[in-house]
Amino acid sequence: xxxxxxxxxxxxxxxxxxxxxxxxxxxxxxxxxxxxxxxxxxxxxxxxxxxxxxxxxxxxxxxxxxxxxxxxxxxxxxxxxxxxxxxxxxxxxxxxxxxxxxxxxxxxxxxxxxxxxxxxxxxxxxxxxxxxxxxxxxxxxxxxxxxxxxxx
Amino acid sequence: xxxxxxxxxxxxxxxxxxxxxxxxxxxxxxxxxxxxxxxxxxxxxxxxxxxxxxxxxxxxxxxxxxxxxxxxxxxxxxxxxxxxxxxxxxxxxxxxxxxxxxxxxxxxxxxxxxxxxxxxxxxxxxxxxxxxxxxxxxxxxxxxxxxxxxxx
Amino acid sequence: xxxxxxxxxxxxxxxxxxxxxxxxxxxxxxxxxxxxxxxxxxxxxxxxxxxxxxxxxxxxxxxxxxxxxxxxxxxxxxxxxxxxxxxxxxxxxxxxxxxxxxxxxxxxxxxxxxxxxxxxxxxxxxxxxxxxxxxxxxxxxxxxxxxxxxxx
Amino acid sequence: xxxxxxxxxxxxxxxxxxxxxxxxxxxxxxxxxxxxxxxxxxxxxxxxxxxxxxxxxxxxxxxxxxxxxxxxxxxxxxxxxxxxxxxxxxxxxxxxxxxxxxxxxxxxxxxxxxxxxxxxxxxxxxxxxxxxxxxxxxxxxxxxxxxxxxxx
Numbered sequence: 001x002x003x004x005x006x007x008x009x010x011x012x013x014x015x016x017x018x019x020x021x022x023x024x025x026x027x028x029x030x031x032x033x034x035x036x037x038x039x040x041x042x043x044x045x046x047x048x049x050x051x052x053x054x055x056x057x058x059x060x061x062x063x064x065x066x067x068x069x070x071x072x073x074x075x076x077x078x079x080x081x082x083x084x085x086x087x088x089x090x091x092x093x094x095x096x097x098x099x100x101x102x103x104x105x106x107x108x109x110x111x112x113x114x115x116x117x118x119x120x121x122x123x124x125x126x127x128x129x130x131x132x133x134x135x136x137x138x139x140x141x142x143x144x145x146x147x148x149x150x151x152x
Numbered sequence: 153x154x155x156x157x158x159x160x161x162x163x164x165x166x167x168x169x170x171x172x173x174x175x176x177x178x179x180x181x182x183x184x185x186x187x188x189x190x191x192x193x194x195x196x197x198x199x200x201x202x203x204x205x206x207x208x209x210x211x212x213x214x215x216x217x218x219x220x221x222x223x224x225x226x227x228x229x230x231x232x233x234x235x236x237x238x239x240x241x242x243x244x245x246x247x248x249x250x251x252x253x254x255x256x257x258x259x260x261x262x263x264x265x266x267x268x269x270x271x272x273x274x275x276x277x278x279x280x281x282x283x284x285x286x287x288x289x290x291x292x293x294x295x296x297x298x299x300x301x302x303x304x
Numbered sequence: 305x306x307x308x309x310x311x312x313x314x315x316x317x318x319x320x321x322x323x324x325x326x327x328x329x330x331x332x333x334x335x336x337x338x339x340x341x342x343x344x345x346x347x348x349x350x351x352x353x354x355x356x357x358x359x360x361x362x363x364x365x366x367x368x369x370x371x372x373x374x375x376x377x378x379x380x381x382x383x384x385x386x387x388x389x390x391x392x393x394x395x396x397x398x399x400x401x402x403x404x405x406x407x408x409x410x411x412x413x414x415x416x417x418x419x420x421x422x423x424x425x426x427x428x429x430x431x432x433x434x435x436x437x438x439x440x441x442x443x444x445x446x447x448x449x450x451x452x453x454x455x456x
Numbered sequence: 457x458x459x460x461x462x463x464x465x466x467x468x469x470x471x472x473x474x475x476x477x478x479x480x481x482x483x484x485x486x487x488x489x490x491x492x493x494x495x496x497x498x499x500x501x502x503x504x505x506x507x508x509x510x511x512x513x514x515x516x517x518x519x520x521x522x523x524x525x526x527x528x529x530x531x532x533x534x535x536x537x538x539x540x541x542x543x544x545x546x547x548x549x550x551x552x553x554x555x556x557x558x559x560x561x562x563x564x565x566x567x568x569x570x571x572x573x574x575x576x577x578x579x580x581x582x583x584x585x586x587x588x589x590x591x592x593x594x595x596x597x598x599x600x601x602x603x604x605x606x607x608x
Binding site for chain 4: 325326327351352355356361363368370386390391394
């Protein structure tokens with residue numbers, strides 16, 4: 001799966017969109033890598049992000065998976081377009097016990113309207129990565145000129 | 153679907169577990185109602201919770217859906233048990249533009265080991281509720297005495 | 305959720321499309337009811353449709369759920385359009401032991417491009433209906449004139 | 457992901473269970489390969505398996521994905537156990553136009569109770585394989601001695 005971006009500045013586009021997401025700053029997530037059809041996001045452990053047992057909250061894990069999928073897909077979209085998540089499904093595989101969450105997403109199919117993506121979330125503990133969650137997502141490209149921006 | 157809780161203090165159990173989730177406090181979510189097999193959670197708008205367009209982030213919407221499903225399921229579980237999300241699937245239906253997110257979850261089937269739940273997330277804008285997201289989730293009961301706490 | 309069909313002969317459209325699905329005839333499925341945004345399909349038990357324990361095969365259950373969702377969505381689409389399933393998620397809730405499978409699907413949101421649907425599959429045994437599976441699906445409207453027929 | 461089967465005759469177990477599924481014989485599906493944590497199933501085109509456009513029906517595609525995931529998971533389970541699909545999610549990526557459907561499933565995590573699996577379905581046309589569908593599934597091991605056989 002080697003993808004060719006439709007715009008030269010695909011990386012800038014993704015970085016700018018990530019920067020505009022105040023929620024990423026609020027939780028402390030970092031955009032670590034963007035390649036055509038690929039995205040990696042990191043999130044260091046903070047007590048504020050935990051569920052009842054002190055592990056990373058499932059909502060945080062799904063946030064990272066959804067965002068990595070979104071930006072991996074966005075990297076392949078046209079210049080004057082936005083992106084919206086249509087849906088995603090996430091399996092929680094191991095508890096989020098560790099110092100860093102790592103989400104990596106890869107595009108499976110980049111269609112004219114819809115993009116299908118898989119994102120895996122790993123938990124880093126004592127230097128060892130473990131699969132924490134696995135997801136599969138559908139995203140839609142929205143042309144910026146169109147009035148359908150908020151209507152899928 | 154009328155469920156009978158397996159423990160009298162099902163409500164307390166849920167409230168205590170919710171209180172232990174530091175992430176709920178961090179984002180400002182409130183547990184609004186707990187009934188056997190049902191849970192409602194509210195989250196007022198804050199700029200810190202937004203994506204690139206200033207709407208509620210999909211990760212926040214999925215957090216609320218996952219948590220409402222978790223606590224609706226937990227309300228039917230046994231005294232000495234914990235709960236873990238196995239997986240969930242979420243469709244994002246309308247953008248999260250408004251002053252309040254409302255997640256309502258109902259148990260579809262409460263099995264010995266697994267519970268199946270549907271959660272809908274509504275966005276309140278100018279006093280009108282609109283369906284924002286719809287989800288379906290699988291949860292697992294973990295006996296506290298068991299050593300399998302972190303291994304599904 | 306009261307939907308207004310975009311074409312008068314929405315029912316005929318659905319019935320004709322159902323008739324064209326040779327797989328429906330092969331397994332013996334019947335289109336029982338079509339209303340705007342709603343569809344019900346029945347399938348009597350046959351040994352040929354079973355898994356290793358003699359129950360209805362999960363693939364058959366998902367076939368019925370997917371098809372009911374597809375036709376419920378199709379009932380709301382425009383005259384000159386086709387429909388494709390984008391994705392669906394299905395929870396198997398009780399084993400398919402019984403004499404008849406009944407799938408009922410309701411549209412949750414009918415958008416310009418995408419439709420979101422929930423379908424429940426019931427198993428009828430000794431005259432009693434039991435929830436057998438629950439699903440949530442995304443479907444896409446394809447304009448017949450367009451060349452994108454096979455490319456989502 | 458290298459898995460060690462818990463029983464020597466894991467392959468026989470899978471083959472026997474496949475043979476017992478009358479639905480596999482009915483549609484003409486063949487079990488082509490079984491390895492620990494992996495399964496491949498083939499299905500030649502037949503008119504009886506099609507939807508309204510003459511392509512493989514989505515229900516057939518999901519049947520293959522679900523079964524491949526089930527048997528990949530079953531290959532890692534204990535001697536005296538059965539398996540049930542808890543849920544799965546399937547994205548339909550390209551239309552099923554071709555002479556052969558090929559489903560390949562790999563286990564992501566084999567837990568004590570639950571197994572998580574990914575299955576991809578390819579369509580072979582004029583000798584070229586194309587990704588047709590991608591799925592992610594949760595399965596549960598049922599001990600044969602237990603009375604919970606039909607209750608998850």
